[in-house]
Amino acid sequence: MNVAKRTFDAVIVGAGGAGLRAALQLSESGLKTAVLSKVFPTRSHTVAAQGGVAASLGNSTEDNWHWHMYDTVKGSDWLGDQDAIEFMCKKANEVVIELEHYGMPFDRTDNGKIYQRPFGGHSMNYGQAPVMRSCAAADRTGHAMLHALYQRNVRANTQFFVEWMALDLIRDADGDVVGVTALEMETGEVSIFHAKATIFATGGSGRIYYSSTNAFINTGDGVGMAARAGIPLEDMEFWQFHPTGVAGAGVLITEGVRGEGGILRNSSGERFMERYAPNLKDLASRDVVSRSMVTEINEGRGCGPDKDHVMLDITHLSPETIMKRLPGIREISIQFAGVDPIKAPIPVVPTCHYQMGGIPTNFKGQVVVPKDGNPNTPVVGFYAAGECACASVHGANRLGTNSLLDLLVFGKSAGETVVEDLQSGNLRLKPLPADAADVSLARLNRLENQKNGTQVHDVRLAMQRTMQKHAGVFRFNDLLKEGVQRILEVAEQAKNTEIKDKSQVWNTARTEALELDNLIEVAKATMISAEARKESRGAHVRDDAPDTAEHPNGRDDENWLKHSLWFSEGNRLDYKPVNLKPMSDDVEPIALAKRTY
Amino acid sequence: MIKRTVQFKIYRYDPDKDEKPYMQDISVELEPSDKKLLDALVRLKTKDDTLSFRRSCREGVCGSDAMNINGKNGLACLTDVDNVAQPIVLRPLPGLPVIRDLIVDMTQFFKQYHSIKPYLVNNDPAPERERLQTPEEREELNGLYECILCACCSTSCPSFWWNPDKFVGPAGLLNAYRFLADTRDQDTAARLDDLEDPYRLFRCHSIMNCVDVCPKNLNPTRAIGKIKDMMVRRAV
Numbered sequence: 001m002n003v004a005k006r007t008f009d010a011v012i013v014g015a016g017g018a019g020l021r022a023a024l025q026l027s028e029s030g031l032k033t034a035v036l037s038k039v040f041p042t043r044s045h046t047v048a049a050q051g052g053v054a055a056s057l058g059n060s061t062e063d064n065w066h067w068h069m070y071d072t073v074k075g076s077d078w079l080g081d082q083d084a085i086e087f088m089c090k091k092a093n094e095v096v097i098e099l100e101h102y103g104m105p106f107d108r109t110d111n112g113k114i115y116q117r118p119f120g121g122h123s124m125n126y127g128q129a130p131v132m133r134s135c136a137a138a139d140r141t142g143h144a145m146l147h148a149l150y151q152r153n154v155r156a157n158t159q160f161f162v163e164w165m166a167l168d169l170i171r172d173a174d175g176d177v178v179g180v181t182a183l184e185m186e187t188g189e190v191s192i193f194h195a196k197a198t199i200f201a202t203g204g205s206g207r208i209y210y211s212s213t214n215a216f217i218n219t220g221d222g223v224g225m226a227a228r229a230g231i232p233l234e235d236m237e238f239w240q241f242h243p244t245g246v247a248g249a250g251v252l253i254t255e256g257v258r259g260e261g262g263i264l265r266n267s268s269g270e271r272f273m274e275r276y277a278p279n280l281k282d283l284a285s286r287d288v289v290s291r292s293m294v295t296e297i298n299e300g301r302g303c304g305p306d307k308d309h310v311m312l313d314i315t316h317l318s319p320e321t322i323m324k325r326l327p328g329i330r331e332i333s334i335q336f337a338g339v340d341p342i343k344a345p346i347p348v349v350p351t352c353h354y355q356m357g358g359i360p361t362n363f364k365g366q367v368v369v370p371k372d373g374n375p376n377t378p379v380v381g382f383y384a385a386g387e388c389a390c391a392s393v394h395g396a397n398r399l400g401t402n403s404l405l406d407l408l409v410f411g412k413s414a415g416e417t418v419v420e421d422l423q424s425g426n427l428r429l430k431p432l433p434a435d436a437a438d439v440s441l442a443r444l445n446r447l448e449n450q451k452n453g454t455q456v457h458d459v460r461l462a463m464q465r466t467m468q469k470h471a472g473v474f475r476f477n478d479l480l481k482e483g484v485q486r487i488l489e490v491a492e493q494a495k496n497t498e499i500k501d502k503s504q505v506w507n508t509a510r511t512e513a514l515e516l517d518n519l520i521e522v523a524k525a526t527m528i529s530a531e532a533r534k535e536s537r538g539a540h541v542r543d544d545a546p547d548t549a550e551h552p553n554g555r556d557d558e559n560w561l562k563h564s565l566w567f568s569e570g571n572r573l574d575y576k577p578v579n580l581k582p583m584s585d586d587v588e589p590i591a592l593a594k595r596t597y
Numbered sequence: 598m599i600k601r602t603v604q605f606k607i608y609r610y611d612p613d614k615d616e617k618p619y620m621q622d623i624s625v626e627l628e629p630s631d632k633k634l635l636d637a638l639v640r641l642k643t644k645d646d647t648l649s650f651r652r653s654c655r656e657g658v659c660g661s662d663a664m665n666i667n668g669k670n671g672l673a674c675l676t677d678v679d680n681v682a683q684p685i686v687l688r689p690l691p692g693l694p695v696i697r698d699l700i701v702d703m704t705q706f707f708k709q710y711h712s713i714k715p716y717l718v719n720n721d722p723a724p725e726r727e728r729l730q731t732p733e734e735r736e737e738l739n740g741l742y743e744c745i746l747c748a749c750c751s752t753s754c755p756s757f758w759w760n761p762d763k764f765v766g767p768a769g770l771l772n773a774y775r776f777l778a779d780t781r782d783q784d785t786a787a788r789l790d791d792l793e794d795p796y797r798l799f800r801c802h803s804i805m806n807c808v809d810v811c812p813k814n815l816n817p818t819r820a821i822g823k824i825k826d827m828m829v830r831r832a833v
Contacts, residue, residue, distance in 0.1 A: 039651075040703070042746055043659040100727040103717025103781065105735065105742045112729030137742075143658055144742060151716035186696060215654040248630065251656045332656060335675060336632075457643040501647040503613040507699040509646035 003181075003437045003464060007429065008034045010418050011179060011195040013166045013222060016044030017142075017404065018386025018411035019201030020149035021095075022365075025415025027156040031422060034193055035158055036182055038217060038511070040166040041150045045203055046407065047175040049142025050328060051119060051256030052134030053099075055092035055402035059113040060132040065089040066587055067124055072402060075121045075285050076395025077538035077555065077565065079235065079563070082269040082590060083583035084363040084391040089400075089407045090586075095408040096135050096270050104148035106137050107325075107330055117259040117325070121285035121399040121597070128282050134401040139254050139328040145404060155367030164510060166221060169198070169229040169382075170432065177367075177382035178430050180225070181440040185511065190444070192436055196427040197381055197418040200226065200367075200414075201411060204387035205522040207515075209352035210464035213245050222388040224518025226359045227525065228439075231369060231379065232565040232574065234390040235357035236522065237530035238399055238539050241473045243289040245351025247309035249336040253329055253348060255400040256579045258282045260325050262314045264293065266301040272310075277597035284597035287397040287539040290350035294473045297349075306349060311345035335474065356398055356539065357529075358390040360565065362394040363583070365389070365414025370565065375576035381427060383418060385410040392563065395578075396538020422494045453498025463490045463516075463523050471530050475542040480531040487527045488571075494520045525566040532573055535560040552594035561592075580584045601627045601824035603637050606683035611647065611697055617777060618695070622684070634681065635662055635673035649698040657812060663690055664699050670749040670810040690752040691745040692761065705761045706748045706768070713765060714793070718784035734780045741775035743813050746770060750807035750817055756800040763796035767807035767817030770798065774820035777827060789828055798824060 013017050015037035026033040037044065040242055056063040068089040073080055100106060100114060107115035116132040124131040137144035153160075163185045170179045170192070179194045179244035205220025206212040227233055242265070244253040258264070264282055266272045276292040277284035284292075293310050302308050314322060316463050319342045323331055326341075333341045360368050362376060365385050371377035386407040421427045470483025494516055536545040536554030544556035565574040580589050602624050610618035625641040635655055644647050651661040655674045662673040665688040667681060680686075693701040719728070751757045752767035765773065773792060776782045792798040798821065807817040 039659075039661065040654055040707075040746075043653050043661050045654065045659075047655065047656050047745075097725075097727055101717075101719070101723050103776075103779065105738045105779075106727070108730050108732045108735045110732065112731050114727050140658075140743065143745070147742070155714075155716040156709055197783050215659065217653045249632070328658075335657065445659050455643075456646070499646055501649075503611050503647070503697070505611060505613050506649050508642075508649050512646075 002280060004189065005432070006034065006191055006193055008032050008193060008195045009023065009422055010190055010197040010199065011036065011193040012199045012201060014044070014201035014203060014386070014388070015041035015160065015181060015385065016151060016201060016203050016407070017046035017146060018407035019199070020153055021408055022199050022201060022385060022415035023153055023158045024149070024156055025151065025412055025419055029419045031419065032157060034161055036164045036166055036193065038163060038185070040162050041160065041469070044146060045218055046142045048147040048215065048252065049145070049234065050139045050254035050405055052117060052136035052141045052401045053408065054119070054122065054133050054399070054401035054407065055096040055135055056089070056133055057093055057096065057114060059109055059230055060116050061124060061190040063124065063133055065092065067126060067131065068122070069587060070093065070126050070590055071122050072393065074127070074595055075397055076393070077397055077401040077595055078561065078592050079395030079537060079578055081392050081579040082581060083391050085578050086582040086584065087363040087379060088393050088405060088589060091409045092405055095405070098406070099145060099148055102148045102152045104137065106132045106135055106145050117256055117301055118263050118283060119259050119400045120283045120289065121280070122254050122401070123280065124222030127279070130280060132340055134256065134259060136256065138324070139326045142312070142404065147392060149181060151533060165514065166225065167443065167514065169183040169225045170436045171229055172430055172433050172579070174380070176380040176430055177391060178432055181437050185506055190437060190440060192432065194429070194432055196422060196429050197319060197383060197420065198363070199414050200384040200388055201386045202388045204355040204520060206352050206355065206520050206521045208463060208467050208526065210468040211245065211250050212352040213242055213250055214352070219515035219519050220522040221515065221518045222384065223358055224521040227521040227568040230567070230569065231367060232567045233525045234360040234563050234565055235392060235529070236525035236566055237533050237564060238356035238396050239352060239471070239526065240286055240354035240356060240539055241290045242353035243293055243350050244312050244348040246332065246336045247304070247347040247349045250286065250351050251332055251336045252353070253312060253332065254348060257312060257314060257326060257329055260314070260321060261317055262312055265313050266296045266310045267303045267307065268301065272296050272301070280597040290473050291541060293350055293478055307345045309349040312348045313345040314341050314459055315343065315345060319350050328456060338364055354398055354403060356390070356394040356396065358388050359384040361385070361389045361391050363391060364412060364417040365410055366417060370574060370576065383414040385414040396540060413588060416514060443514070443517070445525070447497070447499060448502065450498040453496040454493045456497045456499065456509065458515055459490060459493045459497060460516055460519070462493065463487065463520060466490060467526065468522055471527055475530060475540065477542060477544045477592060480527070480542070483527045484531050491520050491524055521568055524568070524571060528566070528571050529564040529566050529573065533560060557592055602681070603678060605641070606684045606686045607648070608688040609698055610695055616738070624826055628676070633668065633674050634676040634678045634685070637678045651700055658745060660745035663747040663749045665690060666689070669752045672747060672749070672780065672812045675812050690691055690748055692752045692758040703712060705747060706751055707763045709751070709769040710746065710772060714771050714784065714788065715772050715776070717776065717779065717782050719781055720783060728781050730780055737778045738775060740815055741771060741778060744771055744815060745813060749810045749812060753806040753810045754801060755804060760796055760799065760800055764800035765792070765797050767821070770801070770824065771815060771817040771820045774824050777824065789831065792824060793828060
C-alpha cells in the first residue's frame with residue numbers, strides 16, 4: 001500500500017476541548033500544525049458536558065484557589081499530584097476568562113458577571129459549606145465551550161484533518177515520538193504524519209463499560225495507541241460512575257441539577273443522602289453519592305418494578321428555574337426517561353462516566369515514563385492532555401466541573417510547552433524509522449484477510465459485560481480475579497475480529513474493529529490494575545478493604561499511596577510515588593486525612 | 598415487552614462496488630432496550646456491518662446522525678422508532694453529495710458556516726476579567742447558540758438546494774445572527790455588509806422548512822428576519 005508522508009511542526013490527535021485549546025496555542029504562534037479528528041470537531045464528546053467548569057472567580061460567593069485545591073486533593077482521596085492540582089486551580093480563572101473573551105455565552109449574574117452554581121464536592125473554607133464555583137452556560141456548558149473553541153480556531157486558521165482516524169504512534173529507536181499514522185475515512189488511505197511534536201487529546205474510553213454516559217466515539221484511541229507503543233497507563237483502576245445517568249438509557253443528567261437544588265430520593269421518598277453525607281448531602285463527591293445509591297438499591301429501597309434505580313427530584317423547583325437553568329435536562333428527561341421533570345422525578349442510576357487515569361503526564365503536558373531510576377522522565381516529542389491523560393489531578397475520584405477545567409488548563413499548557421520546546425530548538429524533526437507504517441499496515445492487512453474470525457460486535461459486548469460485572473461501583477476480590485481471566489480471554493478474541501465490509505470508502509465496520517483494539521487495551525489495564533490494588537480509595541472500593549479504625553474508608557496509605565502503572569507488554573504492573581508536595585511555597589501540602597462529606 | 602420487528606427501506610450506495618444507488622428492503626428484530634431509530638440502526642449494523650452512517654453522542658447534542666426519515670430531516674437518536682411509520686424510509690440528507698449510504702459530504706455546508714466569520718470580534722484590549730453582559734443581553738443569544746450544526750435545516754431548504762454555493766443557508770444565517778446579537782461583538786457593520794447581497798441572505802423566501810425540521814426547536818427564519826430588520830434600521 002502506498003503511504004503518503006506529511007510533515008508538520010506539531011500534530012494534535014483529537015479536536016475536543018483539550019485538542020482545540022492546544023491547537024490555539026500552536027496556530028496563534030504561527031507553527032505548522034495539523035489537528036486530526038475522527039469526527040468534525042464540534043461532534044467531539046466535550047459537547048455533552050453539561051453542568052459547568054470550575055474556577056474560583058467568586059462571583060456569587062467568596063472563593064479562592066486554595067479552597068478549590070483543598071477540595072480537589074480531598075476529592076482525589078489524596079491520589080492526585082499536588083503540584084499539578086495547585087497549577088490547575090491557580091490557572092482556572094485565567095483560562096475561563098479567556099474563554100469568555102473568545103465569545104463563550106456564559107449565563108450571567110444580575111451584575112453582568114459569569115454565573116456560577118454549586119457542585120458536588122466543591123466547598124468554601126475547607127469543606128464547611130457548598131460554594132458557587134461552577135461557571136455555567138445553562139446546562140449546555142460543554143456545547144458552548146466546544147463551539148467557542150472551534151470558532152476561535154476558525155479565526156486562527158487552524159488546519160484540520162476532519163474524519164481522519166489516527167492508527168498508531170510512531171517511535172524511533174531512541175523511543176522518541178516522531179508522529180502518527182492515520183487513515184482518511186473517506187478514501188481509506190493511510191498517511192504518516194511526521195512531526196517534531198505529537199499531542200494526544202483523544203478523550204476517554206467509557207465505552208469499555210456496557211452502561212456509559214459516553215458517546216460511541218469514546219473508544220480510548222490515544223490511550224490504546226500509547227499502550228501498544230510501550231507507554232504505561234497510570235491509575236486505570238479508577239473510573240467514575242456518575243450518580244445520575246438516566247435509568248436504562250445511560251444518558252447523562254448533570255450534577256448541576258443537584259447544584260440547583262435537586263434531591264435524590266429512594267422508594268419511600270426519603271432524602272437518603274442525609275444519612276451518608278450529613279454536611280454536603282446530595283452534593284457530596286460523586287463516588288460517595290454513587291455508592292450510597294447502589295447501597296439503597298442493594299438494600300431493597302430502589303424504585304420502579306425492579307427496584308433498580310432511585311429518583312432525582314426537582315419538582316419543588318419553579319418551572320422558571322428549570323426552563324432557564326436546566327432546559328437541556330428537561331429535553332433529555334422527556335426524550336429518554338419519558339418524564340417531564342417539572343411534574344415528576346427522573347429515574348436515575350450510577351453510570352460509567354469518566355476515566356481518572358490515562359497516559360502519564362506532568363503539569364506541562366509532557367508524557368512521562370519510568371527511565372533510569374526516574375519515574376517521571378519525559379518522552380521526547382510526546383505530549384497529552386484532557387481525559388486521555390493523567391496529570392494527575394483527579395487521582396482516585398474527579399470532582400464535577402474539574403474535567404472541563406482540566407482540558408482547558410492542560411490543553412493550553414501542553415500547547416505552551418510544545419511552542420517553547422520548538423522555539424528553543426529543543427525539538428527537531430527526527431528521521432522516520434523505515435518501518436514507520438508497518439504496524440498499522442499489518443493491522444489493516446489482517447482485518448482485510450481475516451477468515452473464520454470473531455464478530456466485532458460480539459467481542460465488544462463481551463468486554464462491556466465483563467467490565468460492568470467485574471469492575472463496577474463496588475468491587476469484590478473474587479469477581480476481580482475472575483474478571484482478569486475473563487478479560488484476557490476476550491482480548492484473545494479481539495485479535496481475530498473479522499469484518500464483511502471490505503470497501504475503502506467510509507468503512508465504519510473497519511473503524512469499529514480498529515477502535516476495539518484500543519478499547520481492549522484500556523479494559524485490560526483497568527481490570528488488572530484494579531485486581532492488584534488491595535485497598536479502597538476514591539472510586540475503587542472493594543469488599544476485602546472495609547472501613548476500619550486502622551484503615552479509615554478502607555484506605556491503606558502505608559502500602560497503596562502510589563500511582564499504578566500498567567504496561568501492555570506482559571500485563572506488567574509498576575508503581576510510582578504520589579507527589580504530595582505543591583509546586584510553590586504559596587500553599588502547604590494538604591495533609592492526609594479521612595474523607596467525609 | 599414483546600420483541601418488535603422493524604421494516605426499513607434504506608438508500609444504499611458504496612462507490613467502491615455499486616454502479617448506482619439503490620433502495621434496500623431490510624428488517625431487524627429489536628431488543629426491548631432499543632427505543633430510538635439510532636438504536637435500531639445500530640442493531641441492524643450487527644446484522645449487516647456494511648451499512649454506513651455517522652453517529653456519536655446518541656443524545657442530540659453532537660449533530661452527527663442527521664438523515665432524511667420518511668421524507669423529513671431529523672436526528673436518528675431523537676426519533677422514537679415505535680412512532681415512525683413503516684417501512685421506515687431512510688435517505689441521506691438531501692442536496693449534498695453522497696459519499697456512501699447515509700453519509701453525505703458536508704463540505705459546502707461548513708463552507709457557508711465558515712463564511713459568516715463564526716467567531717466573536719472584539720478589538721479592544723482584553724480586560725483582566727470577563728466582559729460584562731446583563732442577563733437580558735445574554736438572553737438574546739438563547740435560541741441561537743444551541744445550534745448543533747447537524748444540517749437538518751439547510752438541507753431541507755429549497756433555496757439552499759438551488760444555490761448551495763451562494764446562499765448561506767439557515768444554519769449559517771442563524772449563526773450569523775448569534776454574533777450580531779452578542780453585545781460583546783464589534784463587527785456588526787462588516788457582518789451586515791457581507792450579508793447585504795441578493796444571494797447570501799436574500800435567497801431566503803421564508804419557506805420555513807428549517808423551523809419545521811430543527812431537532813433543537815430553533816427558529817432560523819426568525820433569526821433571518823432579525824438580520825433583515827437590522828439592515829432596514831441602519832438604512833434609515
